[in-house]
Amino acid sequence: MSPILFWIFTALMLGFGAATLINRNPVASALSLVVSLLGLSALFFSLDAYFIGVIQILVYAGAVMVLFLFIIMLLDLKAEQRRQLSLPVLLGGAAVTALFVTQIVLVVRSFHAGNQSFPPLASKFDDASNIGNMLFSHYNLPFQVIGVLILVASIGVVVLSKRELN
Amino acid sequence: MAYQVPRPKLNFAEKIYLPSVIAGLKITLGHLWRMLRGKTHVCMQYPEEKWDSHLPPHYRGAPTLVSDEFGRTRCVACQLCEFICPPRAIRIKPGEIPTKDKFAKVEKFPEQFQIDMIRCIYCGLCEEVCPEQAIFLKKEYAITGTSRAAMMHQKEKLIEMGGIQPGVVNKWNEKK
């Protein structure tokens, strides 16, 4: 993928990621997050991870964020009032984040192996069937554990969202 | 007390819905097929075919003002119709007849007579109430216009639509 597209999608992702945090209206935040995630999945496509990219859209954009929207609408959250941020929290948060960013930049700059270009790929390979083979052979146990996890989660959700907990 | 609606117990064929889907399709496609073969009696194609000759005698079309055989309006501007009209569609501005006039006995005539056909509900109360039998609901049904003004039937239009209704009328009866 050309660098132009990469930077476009990166900008999209980071920009809307920031918008998620800046917007005071929760619905706007959620929608920004959707766009940010779409940008992320475009980056996945750029890394030839088509299956993961599509799953990302399907699960995150198609299901998870709809759930978020639903909850926001269900709770009828209004835009937050502009609040006075307490100074220590603001300073502390900003400082820790800044430290973290500098750290990331430093680490990445010192990682020289990562400056090579990506290895070439075969012209044609079947992403989905490779992942499927892997999933049902080598990762079979985690896969089934995940299945149980989802079952437990769905039961948990039903129990939690009952009005009266006896 | 909540009333529990008894739900019929469905058997398997009814539960999977498909047989009823097919049965329904059979009906609708049957209609379609008959229609395509021209076997169905289709409703009247309005602008080309009209129903005028079959209109029943009691058909209530647009209200009009009738004239006698000498071209005189019967209305005496008594404003009963204006009073009775449910949607207040009728506006009458009565005018005095000069005393030396031949018909001075009647005293008034409609200087302005206007029916708002956007409001009119074709109830026929005006016809019912008119003491002079001046308003009749004729069989006109295609009342159209391109502006609001065109839908305000003025006196002239009403008289023109009313046409001639022969017969002795109270108003001209010398003996009364």
Add this chain to the structure above:
Amino acid sequence: MPLPWIILFTPLLSAVLIILLTQRWRNLSALISIAAVLVSLAASVVLFRTLPDSSTTFQLPWLDFRSLGFDFQIPIGITIDGLSKAMLLVVTGIGALIHIYSWGYMADDEGKSRYFAGLSLFMFSMLGIVFANNFLMMFIFWELVGVSSYILIGHWFHKPAPPAAANKAFICNRIGDFGFMLGILLVWTAAKSVDFATIQTAWPTLVAHPAFAPFATAAALCIFCGTVGKSAQFPLHVWLPDAMEGPTPVSALIHAATMVAAGVYMLARVYFVVGASPDALQVIAWIGTITAVLAALMATQQNDIKRVLAYSTLSQLGYMVMAIGVASPNGAMFHLFTHAFFKALLFLGAGAVIYACHHEQDIWRMGGLWKKQPITLLTFAAGTLALMGVYGFSGFYSKDSILIAASEHHPAIFYCGLLSAFLTAFYMTRLFVVVFFGKARTEHAAHAHEAPAVMWIPLVLLAIPAVAAGYHNVISNFLPTPVHEHSLVPCIASCVGLAGIVLGFVLYRGREKDPIYIPLLANKFYFDEIYALIVWNTQDLLARVSAFVDRWVLDTALVRGLASGTWGAGFILRFAQYGNLQGYALLFGAGVVALFYFILFFK
């Protein structure tokens, strides 16, 4: 599908069918069960006729530990040899008759389906023991027999006594089974296998080593523990009489052909282990002898018809164990074989009597039944004579073969055997005279009538082998019994038996109540009371100790100490919990960043 699998799994199939599907149709359940056991019987007969006498084994792979790195595997296997074939016929044959008899006896029972499911399960378990070709499989079916006997004895669970009896039976069995399990583990440790054939070849070489002898004795005795529990030998014999609380056909099944016989069968099956240790044999012989004599003594003072028979079973089992102990497993199996028939006959006959007297079991409330129940009388008489060991009846031959073996082994054992034979004749005469002769002592007895055909036909069918099973040309088809050209022992035994019969007649003819009363015997040597006392005291002591430990060690030191320690620590630490989520997140994040810095730049 090979025949043995059909024999083994048909009863299981029937049990499963009844439990899962036909619980609501009681007669259908009974029919399924009866059909299953008849199929098993037919297959057994075919098997008996067709398969060669030599030992044949079918195997299915089952537990395989080789994938886990152990050179060890346990197949599910089937042994077919003379021993198992004979046992097979006994189990399925008597089982079939008891099934049919149950059809009549349990006709009006509410839990008929449950009962027949239990019977089928019991048949399955017992057949499994018969077929087992390794210790593990035998142990599993051994436990299954315990479970199914628990179900059957406690069949009338709404009454107070049967569940208690079932519990008692089960617990006593557990004690024996624990020893059995230890024995299996010991054998396994030594022979590195649980397979009978493998052990059989390995054991002699092992025993040849002198240092191994104590170990072999220990293994043999532990395995014998299983027999003590299951076949109700001397210290653990208390469950068997109580187990009479179950339905009478169940008693017949347990006593005659299946459960108690399992212990003896097991000893005969693993005789290569048991017989390899003379010390162990000695212990076994004496345990058997003590059981035989004690039980016979107890039987003389019982008034319940089924209990008399139960103690006589105990006594006969003592005989069989004694036979094993005097190194005559074939004699034991011979007696097991004949005993199975006449004891089943006696129990079913007793059942017919009880049924006729409206579930009255006290012999002193019966009497004069010989006119009312001629068929029962005749068949019962056949069984009684066989049990006494009267010449010409099957018991004579089998008992004599044991006594001959005992006389060759140890005179004391032989005399005890004679004593018990005398007592047997005495108490059976007492029973027979009191029940069938004299005047009717109650209304029920006076209006008794013959049992229905479904009940008396099995009696007649059983009476035939009860008489004939001992003849040499009959039994040699089934078991390799030695022909004893010995005339002295049978003569003595017959005389002793005759003495018992005469004494019984003299004492009990025409009596309205028991002329002798020996409290020690009537109360079964106070075994139950002694056990209760022991258990009581031990329990009391344990309870005191554990109460002390609980109060001072657990409660005070551990629980309260920990609690107050935790509380104190929590009191100090809770000042760190100031309730602001983001504050926590901030600290957490700062910590992570600091950690990264430390790892990346200072290390």
Add this chain to the structure above:
Amino acid sequence: MNAILEFLHSDLFFMIWTTLAKSAGLLGVVLGMVSYTVYAERRVSSLMQDRLGPNRTGFPLSLLGFGIKDWSPILGGLGQPIADAVKLLLKEDFTPAYVKKFYYWIAPALGIAAAIISLAVIPFGSSIAGVPMVIANIGIGPLFIFAISSLGVYGIVLAGWSANSKYPFLGAIRSTSQLISYELALGLSVVPLFLIIGKLNLVEIVHYQVQNGWMLLPGITAGKLPTLSQIVCWIPILISFLVFTIAMFAETNRLPFDLPEAETELVGGYHTEYSSMKFALFFLGEYTAMITGSSLIITLFLGAWHFPGIPDGSMAGWPGVLWGLVNIGVFFTKVFAFLIFFIFIRWTLPRFRYDQLMKLGWIWLFEIALVNIFLTALIVAFVH
């Protein structure tokens, strides 16, 4: 200058302009098809109900010099879609005062965008002059379509929520839960197909069908009888087809499942507060989704552009181009036939109750699809 010329001759430029041309062509065809589907719907429904339907707004042939009045029954009404479009465009675009404006404006666009984007991976023809007739030939076509169509929910949710009115909101909630529920059945029902074919690429699925007969009609191949395994596989495919079709009806909010609109209960569902072109966008979106769904069904089950006896467009020269065009024609004919089927169903069946809808989705279709997967897995393992 040279660089530009070189670029103009490069493969990249070729790819770009062919893709653009294909997109434009497909979009034109599909949007035209949408408007005429609306017309067909009105005509067919009226024919089924013993009416005539719109037969007036014809092409003004008399202006072109044709004075033949007798053509009006044939061409009459064919101008109706144009008239509708003009009407919708010219109507007053009314925005109620209490709506949340931004979301109110963006919702219709989201609604139609999802439907149109999914068209990108559908192979609507074989190839013309070596250019494959699919806009984006990616390896996971069906997944892509499911992913994108799951984004269509946003349009509905936002429309319902931003309208700030109870009926649209109820409609949106119903619609969303319906879409999410039936997406499961939709996705699961086609898994058997992929198990049998072993590919997720739509183009390869079509090629498989060209060689082995259509999935639903394995007998249709050039001179080949269906093999035993094909016949055995046909059972799960039939189940798959039924479940997929039903779920597709629900996904496109078509009539046995048009709970979100449910005029008698919810006025107009999530687009109650919309008018003019914004309403038209929802309308277009719905019909585009229908076309996408039908195309997917045609592609997966009914052989896409293949028809026995018609060669594909791979041969050189003008016959190739011609056959390529014919293939495209076959594809759209099939799609149109399926759309007509959609219409038949819509005007035949009454609406489900909401609990029935949910029950059908979760208890029947979902389970049937799951069981069908296991069945197919067994068949594939033992027969195929």
Add this chain to the structure above:
Amino acid sequence: MVTLNDYLLVSGLLFALGFAGVLLRRNILIIFMALELMLNAANLSLVAFARFNGTNGLPNYNGQMLVFFIITVAAAEVAVGLAIIVALYRARQTTNVEDLNSLKF
């Protein structure tokens, strides 16, 4: 040319964004979204590494499998988390974390 380091940097920035969101926002729903951002940042670097460590013309699918599992677990996590938030909202009528401070001494 886009290199692995570019992806890593972008992933780190996205993570930092999510991190800042968790630290600075007051609405628990937004904090939850910020958590999702952080998860996705991790996904991005995983996929980038999977592509970078590819062999034989194929990406290294182990990394992609991990992403697959992360997405699945995240979906379950979101469902449970949102249910908890709804329960919380019912009990306290607020989604502001500063008002949810009853769990303290």
